Amino acid sequence: MESPLMAGFFVPKTDKEPFVAIETTPLGFQKPDGNEPFRQGNDVISANAQKAQDLHAEGKARLALLEQSAGFPGNPIELADDVVSLIVRDEDSDTRHELDELYRPEKPYISVDDMVQPGDATIAVAWQRAVDLAKTTGIKRIVAESNSYVFGATGVNFGGLHGCTIEGLGKDSTIITGTSNLFVLFYNTSACSKLTFKNLGFVGPGVDDATGPRRSRTTTGPSFRTAIKIQGDLHPTAGVTYEARDILIENCKFVGLVEGLPIYFSGTRGYSKLTNSLIENCLDPGWIFYENGIATNNVSRRSMDNGFSLSRGGVLVRAGVRGCLITGNTIINPGSEFLADGVTPVGTTTVQHNFGTNVLIGTGYPQSTTNNVRSTNNLFVDLRLPTRMIYAANNASNSTFYSQGSNWGVGNSQILTETAKTIAGSVQTFTGGLSSGSNSATVGDGYYMQVNGPASVFREYRISTAGSQRWSLGAGNAGETGSDVGSDFYLRSYTDAGVLKSTVMRFSRDGKMAFNGATPVARPTLPAAATDLATTIALTNAMRTALINVGLAA
Numbered sequence: 001m002e003s004p005l006m007a008g009f010f011v012p013k014t015d016k017e018p019f020v021a022i023e024t025t026p027l028g029f030q031k032p033d034g035n036e037p038f039r040q041g042n043d044v045i046s047a048n049a050q051k052a053q054d055l056h057a058e059g060k061a062r063l064a065l066l067e068q069s070a071g072f073p074g075n076p077i078e079l080a081d082d083v084v085s086l087i088v089r090d091e092d093s094d095t096r097h098e099l100d101e102l103y104r105p106e107k108p109y110i111s112v113d114d115m116v117q118p119g120d121a122t123i124a125v126a127w128q129r130a131v132d133l134a135k136t137t138g139i140k141r142i143v144a145e146s147n148s149y150v151f152g153a154t155g156v157n158f159g160g161l162h163g164c165t166i167e168g169l170g171k172d173s174t175i176i177t178g179t180s181n182l183f184v185l186f187y188n189t190s191a192c193s194k195l196t197f198k199n200l201g202f203v204g205p206g207v208d209d210a211t212g213p214r215r216s217r218t219t220t221g222p223s224f225r226t227a228i229k230i231q232g233d234l235h236p237t238a239g240v241t242y243e244a245r246d247i248l249i250e251n252c253k254f255v256g257l258v259e260g261l262p263i264y265f266s267g268t269r270g271y272s273k274l275t276n277s278l279i280e281n282c283l284d285p286g287w288i289f290y291e292n293g294i295a296t297n298n299v300s301r302r303s304m305d306n307g308f309s310l311s312r313g314g315v316l317v318r319a320g321v322r323g324c325l326i327t328g329n330t331i332i333n334p335g336s337e338f339l340a341d342g343v344t345p346v347g348t349t350t351v352q353h354n355f356g357t358n359v360l361i362g363t364g365y366p367q368s369t370t371n372n373v374r375s376t377n378n379l380f381v382d383l384r385l386p387t388r389m390i391y392a393a394n395n396a397s398n399s400t401f402y403s404q405g406s407n408w409g410v411g412n413s414q415i416l417t418e419t420a421k422t423i424a425g426s427v428q429t430f431t432g433g434l435s436s437g438s439n440s441a442t443v444g445d446g447y448y449m450q451v452n453g454p455a456s457v458f459r460e461y462r463i464s465t466a467g468s469q470r471w472s473l474g475a476g477n478a479g480e481t482g483s484d485v486g487s488d489f490y491l492r493s494y495t496d497a498g499v500l501k502s503t504v505m506r507f508s509r510d511g512k513m514a515f516n517g518a519t520p521v522a523r524p525t526l527p528a529a530a531t532d533l534a535t536t537i538a539l540t541n542a543m544r545t546a547l548i549n550v551g552l553a554a
Contacts, residue, residue: 109141110134112149124154131156134164144168144200151224153180159190159242168200171253171278175201178223183260185224188231191242193270195230198250202227206258208281208302215304215336217258217281225260235267235289246270253278254285258304261286265293274298292323303334324373331380335388348390348413375404382411392416455480455487468498476506484509488520518551 090096107114110133115126127149130142140163147169158166166186168174178185185202205219232244247268254262254277263285265272272287273294279285280301287293338345382389392409409416436449451474453459460474472492480486491505507513512520524546530536547553 108139109143110137110139112142112144113146122152122154123149124151124156127156131158131161131166135160140164142166144174147173147175149174149176151176151178151180151182151185153182155182155185155187155224157187157189158195159188159192161188161192161195163194165196165198166200167196167198170199171201171251173201174199175203176227177203179221180224181222182224184226184229184264186228188229188244191232191244192230192247193243193245195246196248196250197228197252198248199252201253202255202257202262203253204256204258204282206256206281215339216341217304219256219258223257225257226264227254227257227262229264230266230268230272231264232267232269234269234291238267240267244268248273248275249277251276253280254282255280257282259283264288265290279303287324293325295326295329297328298330300329300331301333303331304336305334326373326375327377329378331378333382333384333389334380335382335390337388346388346390373403376406378407380407380409380412380416384411387411387413390414451475458490459487460490464498468496469494470498513550515551518549521549524549 110130112123112126112130115129115133116123117126117129120126127144133139134142142164144167176185186197202224204223204225205221207218207220228249230244230247231238231240233240233242245268247265248271249263250273258281260283262279262282263274265287266289268287268290271292271294272290273296274285275294275296275298277298278301279298281304283304284300285295336346380389380392389409389412391414392407392412407416436447451459451461456477456479458472458474458477460472462469463471463473471494472490474490475487476490478486478488485508487509489505489507489509490503492503493501495501503514503517505513505515506518506520508520512522514520524542526542526546527535527539530539544553
């Protein structure tokens with residue numbers, strides 16, 4: 001029932017009565033449905049008025065900014081905080097973009113692409129800016145973020161750079177080429193250390209002559225000759241007085257660089273390492289006069305001369321090497337049919353060309369400066385017909401500082417030579433047979449096989465059938481007591497079950513012998529030749545006794 005005091009007045013609904021819906025338009029205005037209570041409608045009117053004022057102010061501000069940017073006269077205007085907030089939040093606002101660029105977080109590396117400026121003569125200028133900026137700021141990474149860089153007649157000097165990585169997006173994703181005859185692309189003219197080059201591809205214009213591959217190959221145009229050269233003070237005749245130390249080239253590729261060594265370590269200290277990289281249709285990567293050279297897990301294909309050159313050659317180790325490891329590399333089709341003149345055939349026994357690894361001490365390269373060289377677990381393959389690889393692995397100078405083992409050669413015309421080694425542990429099985437020696441021995445003891453062990457154990461060769469032992473041949477387990485006693489030589493037979501049956505022969509080192517299980521005796525002395533019946537009987541009896549004693553009669 002309505003109170004008389006409230007007659008003529010609007011009575012609002014109770015809290016339990018629902019408010020009607022209010023729709024918000026795309027511009028932010030509120031649109032009531034016409035049935036709202038008085039108070040709620042008043043709120044809508046107030047909100048819409050404020051929204052209209054905000055939009056007007058924002059539009060006016062944008063117009064003023066446009067007029068000022070176009071050079072129109074006008075007084076600066078003050079923008080309300082909420083208007084500024086709207087402009088900053090707008091993703092399409094130029095103001096938003098400018099602020100993003102101004103306050104963009106710094107990259108954790110130097111981008112070569114960010115170094116490019118209008119008017120640069122070549123891309124080398126931007127690369128040099130990146131290197132110089134890394135030197136002054138101490139930033140540890142330089143990143144090439146594009147897929148292609150074309151260099152002209154200018155290279156990049158990384159001298160003075162320390163503890164930095166120069167990298168691309170990947171050896172197949174960041175490709176560096178050239179258009180001018182440039183001797184070296186990346187080089188140093190002052191000290192450098194702890195540098196890494198990674199994920200870069202260097203592609204030259206070399207052409208592989210498919211018919212009769214030559215050491216001197218044609219090109220499709222000019223380019224840089226050497227991609228990376230590092231030089232330090234260990235080279236005795238290069239005239240370099242500064243150090244280059246601890247250089248790593250990782251996951252890079254070098255293709256078609258046929259007019260110079262694609263990589264050249266010269267006089268470097270610490271480690272000079274090439275790893276997980278591809279070298280194809282190039283001269284061999286080179287190391288010379290270095291402390292520790294490492295070539296590991298690389299692939300060399302269609303090399304113009306050899307596989308790797310530590311120093312100069314396939315893995316041709318000549319001088320100045322204080323430590324060298326060549327391991328886990330795959331060298332495919334190294335060498336060529338002809339020398340650089342394209343006419344003279346490569347010799348069939350030369351130790352200068354067409355090999356995987358080799359040790360050759362040449363004039364001016366004293367062996368005394370070289371030590372601790374190891375070549376292991378490399379695969380050398382020549383799949384061409386006819387094959388042109390001469391030595392898979394070779395020690396041409398018979399150098400005692402060099403050892404090689406567990407290498408594999410396929411298609412090499414000369415025997416793969418491995419350094420003597422000790423294998424500890426379980427029995428080694430060779431399912432394809434085992435051969436030792438060759439016809440080339442001319443002096444000394446020639447070739448041999450040795451079974452070593454203490455005097456208390458058998459040292460022998462064994463012959464089996466289907467895994468069951470049939471014969472053994474070797475030294476016995478009798479202790480050595482001096483005076484050439486002990487370690488008797490045995491030939492023993494075994495049953496079908498592989499159980500020892502008898503000692504067929506036994507010889508002692510002091511000249512005694514026995515057969516069929518007898519104890520060795522000295523060589524018997526027989527009577528003089530028989531002349532009558534009596535002497536004939538005596539000789540016969542003596543011979544019978546001797547045969548019984550040595551086990552040849554019963």
